[in-house]
Amino acid sequence: MTQLAPSPTADPSSTSSGDRSDGSTPPSADPASVALTDHHAAGPVRAMADDVTRLEAQPAPVIRLDGVDVYYSTFRAVKGVSIAFAPQRITALIGPSGCGKSTLLRTMNRMNDLIPGSRVEGSVLYHDVDLYGKDVDPVEVRRRIGMVFQKPNPFPKSIYDNVAFGPRINGYRGNVDELVESSLRRAALWNDVKDKLKASGLALSGGQQQRLCIARAIATSPDVILMDEPCSALDPRSTLQIEELMFDLKQNYTIVIVTHNMQQAARASDQTVFMNMADDRAGYVVEEAPTLEIFTNPKNQMTEDYVSGRFG
Numbered sequence: 375m376t377q378l379a380p381s382p383t384a385d386p387s388s389t390s391s392g393d394r395s396d397g398s399t400p401p402s403a404d405p406a407s408v409a410l411t412d413h414h415a416a417g418p419v420r421a422m423a424d425d426v427t428r429l430e431a432q433p434a435p436v437i438r439l440d441g442v443d444v445y446y447s448t449f450r451a452v453k454g455v456s457i458a459f460a461p462q463r464i465t466a467l468i469g470p471s472g473c474g475k476s477t478l479l480r481t482m483n484r485m486n487d488l489i490p491g492s493r494v495e496g497s498v499l500y501h502d503v504d505l506y507g508k509d510v511d512p513v514e515v516r517r518r519i520g521m522v523f524q525k526p527n528p529f530p531k532s533i534y535d536n537v538a539f540g541p542r543i544n545g546y547r548g549n550v551d552e553l554v555e556s557s558l559r560r561a562a563l564w565n566d567v568k569d570k571l572k573a574s575g576l577a578l579s580g581g582q583q584q585r586l587c588i589a590r591a592i593a594t595s596p597d598v599i600l601m602d603e604p605c606s607a608l609d610p611r612s613t614l615q616i617e618e619l620m621f622d623l624k625q626n627y628t629i630v631i632v633t634h635n636m637q638q639a640a641r642a643s644d645q646t647v648f649m650n651m652a653d654d655r656a657g658y659v660v661e662e663a664p665t666l667e668i669f670t671n672p673k674n675q676m677t678e679d680y681v682s683g684r685f686g
Contacts, residue, residue: 378503378510378518434501436461436598436628437482437519442496443656444477446489451477453656455496457647459598464620464629466639466665469649470685474657475632478649479600482630483519484512500598517544520591524603526583528575528590533558533567536575536586540594553593561589562619581612585619592627599623601631605638617642636681640669648677 435458444452452474459465467475477486484505486492498505505515517540529536537554546553554571558564563585567578575586584604591599601620605613620629620642633639639646646668648661661668661677672678679685 378500378514433461435459436501437630438497438499438502439478439482440497440499442478442481442494442498444474444481444486445491445493445495447491450654450656452481453652453654453658455657455659457659457662459628459630460645461628462624462626463644464624464631464642465645465647466643467630467632467647467649468634468636468639469657469660469680470651471634472655472657473649473651475649476602477657479602479630479632480521482598483516483521483600485516485521487512517594518596519598519600520594520596521600521602522584522587522591522604525607526580526587528578528583528586530574530576532572533575533578533586534571537589537593540590544594557589557593558586560592560623561585562615562622563589579612581608581615584608584612584616588616588619588623592623596627598628598630601629603632603634605633605635613638636669636683640665648672648674648680650676650680 438458440456442452442455443450455478467479469475480486481494481498482505486494494506500515500518503510529539531539534554537557538550541550541553555564555568558567563582566582567573567586575583578586588599588604605616608616617638620631623629624644631639631643643665646663646665647659648668649657650660651657661672661674663673668677669681672681
């Protein structure tokens with residue numbers, strides 16, 4: 375069975391390109407050659423060097439979609455999507471209803487497999503492993519790529535058992551009490567429930583239930599958290615709490631969120647992908663850019679019309 379191990383990270387103790395292994399610094403460049411470079415092409419050369427540095431500094435994407443089409447039987451719901459999701463970033467998928475945002479989200483952890491007649495064409499890569507490869511276990515995919523749904527859906531179990539459920543069925547052999555506490559702390563819920571862990575998760579408020587679902591998702595140690603309109607059923611205060619929680623979680627997770635709330639996308643995300651629906655009703659990506667650029671200086675007129683409320 376294909377392993378879904380994340381790519382190894384660089385050794386922080388390794389020396390930088392400007393240091394020698396013996397600790398000495400390399401000799402400086404020839405002053406004449408430096409002067410020549412500065413005199414003849416300092417601006418373009420430096421700009422090119424800066425561009426190369428920025429490209430080299432870009433982390434490898436956690437998930438990459440290449441030419442993805444998604445079908446429900448004969449209907450193509452999403453077409454030609456090629457986007458990448460960087461680690462420790464929040465990416466917002468925005469666009470009018472029916473443009474395939476949730477379909478695209480569910481494609482990333484194979485939730486669409488549960489819908490008869492659905493199929494995916496193109497590549498969905500997780501750390502360069504094809505998630506739709508014949509040897510890939512979809513259950514393991516969903517452990518690595520967790521999901522939080524639009525409506526809070528805690529199990530009809532205790533708060534404790536809600537969080538412990540996933541680790542238990544995955545054969546977790548560590549200290550479950552510590553894992554439950556750690557997950558609830560990371561979901562900013564521990565202080566609210568630490569004295570009533572045996573109470574039903576269904577007895578919590580809507581915002582607390584959604585944070586419980588987030589705690590349940592992160593208890594299985596995922597790499598990515600997908601959120602499908604997680605605040606649409608919540609009041610403004612609970613929405614703000616979830617957004618603050620997302621900001622904290624992105625220090626350790628890659629987060630992709632579907633939202634119809636433009637203010638939320640602008641506040642909470644680092645990157646924004648705007649989708650729309652073609653004449654054949656298939657969703658496609660119109661524009662992808664840093665969130666600030668999407669909302670202040672979009673390149674596509676359609677994007678500007680959408681974020682300014684002219685349609686959608």
